[in-house]
Amino acid sequence: MSNIILLSVGIVGLPNVGKSTLFKALTKRAVDIQNYPFCTIEPNVGIVEVPDKRLDLLAKMSDSKKIVPTAIQFTDIAGLVKGASKGEGLGNQFLANIREADAIIQVVRAFEDSNIVHVEAKPRPADDIEVISLELILKDLDTLQKHAPKVEKNMKGGDKDAALEHALLLRLIPFLEEGKPAKDLEINDKEAEFLKALNLLSAKPVLYIINCSSDKTILNYPAKAKPALEIDIKLENELSELNAEEAEEMRTALPHPKNCLDELISACYTLLGLETFLTTGEDETRAWTIPTGCKAPQAAGKIHSDFEKGFIRADVVFWEDLLKAGSWAKVRETGILKTEGKEYVVKDGDVIEFKTN
Numbered sequence: 001m002s003n004i005i006l007l008s009v010g011i012v013g014l015p016n017v018g019k020s021t022l023f024k025a026l027t028k029r030a031v032d033i034q035n036y037p038f039c040t041i042e043p044n045v046g047i048v049e050v051p052d053k054r055l056d057l058l059a060k061m062s063d064s065k066k067i068v069p070t071a072i073q074f075t076d077i078a079g080l081v082k083g084a085s086k087g088e089g090l091g092n093q094f095l096a097n098i099r100e101a102d103a104i105i106q107v108v109r110a111f112e113d114s115n116i117v118h119v120e121a122k123p124r125p126a127d128d129i130e131v132i133s134l135e136l137i138l139k140d141l142d143t144l145q146k147h148a149p150k151v152e153k154n155m156k157g158g159d160k161d162a163a164l165e166h167a168l169l170l171r172l173i174p175f176l177e178e179g180k181p182a183k184d185l186e187i188n189d190k191e192a193e194f195l196k197a198l199n200l201l202s203a204k205p206v207l208y209i210i211n212c213s214s215d216k217t218i219l220n221y222p223a224k225a226k227p228a229l230e231i232d233i234k235l236e237n238e239l240s241e242l243n244a245e246e247a248e249e250m251r252t253a254l255p256h257p258k259n260c261l262d263e264l265i266s267a268c269y270t271l272l273g274l275e276t277f278l279t280t281g282e283d284e285t286r287a288w289t290i291p292t293g294c295k296a297p298q299a300a301g302k303i304h305s306d307f308e309k310g311f312i313r314a315d316v317v318f319w320e321d322l323l324k325a326g327s328w329a330k331v332r333e334t335g336i337l338k339t340e341g342k343e344y345v346v347k348d349g350d351v352i353e354f355k356t357n
């Protein structure tokens with residue numbers, strides 16, 4: 001199997017804020033698992049297609065037998081409570097689940113409903129956000145307290161890297177102690193490597209989902225909770241139970257008829273600095289995930305690991321130009337198709353045919 005990136009996003013938040021309801025809504029559109037044979041699926045793990053209208057259009061043009069979209073893995077994590085970092089509730093289990101995620105969705109309840117119990121008696125979005133962020137930070141401090149003596153020992157042994165890491169820790173620990181997440185610390189490339197190896201919880205990018213009921217007052221939430229999407233999770237879950245036509249009809253009658261779940265999935269992609277390139281042919285039209293700034297040979301390596309070594313060139317056309325022309329032969333004829341070499345940086349929306357040996 002090739003080295004496909006499968007992003008994993010953990011859904012966190014206080015108990016009873018709508019995490020599982022959001023997870024249910026998202027996983028209604030579960031992918032054909034056969035395309036992702038390397039995944040072990042547990043009840044709280046779901047793999048969800050990344051919606052991409054470009055795929056349908058290109059597949060139609062190429063008369064493809066199948067469409068293979070990219071996917072994101074969501075993990076529904078049980079509610080975190082104050083003290084989780086010290087093992088409160090199911091603390092350690094949750095935190096281990098979060099550690100495996102590439103990014104975090106924090107669900108914040110922003111509506112009052114006396115029928116739905118809130119752990120702190122009443123939802124106060126700003127405080128609720130703080131409780132969760134702080135637990136992640138406290139856990140990180142715990143991790144660093146265990147890690148720092150090792151770094152110090154290596155530094156004393158004359159290890160140059162350890163000295164650099166030690167300097168980072170001298171800045172990072174007080175930063176966390178001020179209640180700031182590791183992701184907000186300004187660091188250089190070398191320090192980013194250390195941070196990556198530490199896999200801290202508060203270093204992961206966060207998307208805030210503000211759960212608001214359309215028929216209830218939306219409580220204020222802090223502007224620094226960014227990026228954020230306002231979603232009526234209960235409504236989205238109800239819509240996800242209808243067939244596509246009925247859901248669309250219901251949606252157009254709403255004050256904000258946009259598809260929030262599509263938006264959420266795309267936002268996760270952006271959050272992680274990822275892009276998509278496409279391949280299309282009679283067999284399949286397919287989307288491939290690459291990190292922003294990826295060069296052509298590495299992109300080829302996503303399709304098959306041998307392609308990276310054997311890379312000769314990439315024939316590239318932007319998806320819209322290909323559709324306008326109507327066929328691969330047409331873009332070749334008219335010179336719209338560009339031949340690119342090893343240094344080409346792949347762009348989101350490029351349709352590519354790789355030549356390899």
Ligand SMILES: Nc1nc2c(ncn2[C@@H]2O[C@H](COP(=O)(O)OP(=O)(O)OP(=O)(O)O)[C@@H](O)[C@H]2O)c(=O)[nH]1
Pocket residue numbers: 013014015016017018019020021022077078079080113116211212213232233234235
């Ligand atoms: N009115 C309203 N109720 C909601 C909404 N989202 C969730 N609920 C209700 O809130 C309750 C808790 O929802 P869950 O999705 O189970 O919450 P959770 O965050 O997974 O809770 P834990 O797993 O216990 O941490 C359920 O009774 C939901 O029906 C919403 O947008 N509006």
Ligand SMILES: [Mg+2]
Pocket residue numbers: 019020021076077078079
């Ligand atoms: Mg739940």
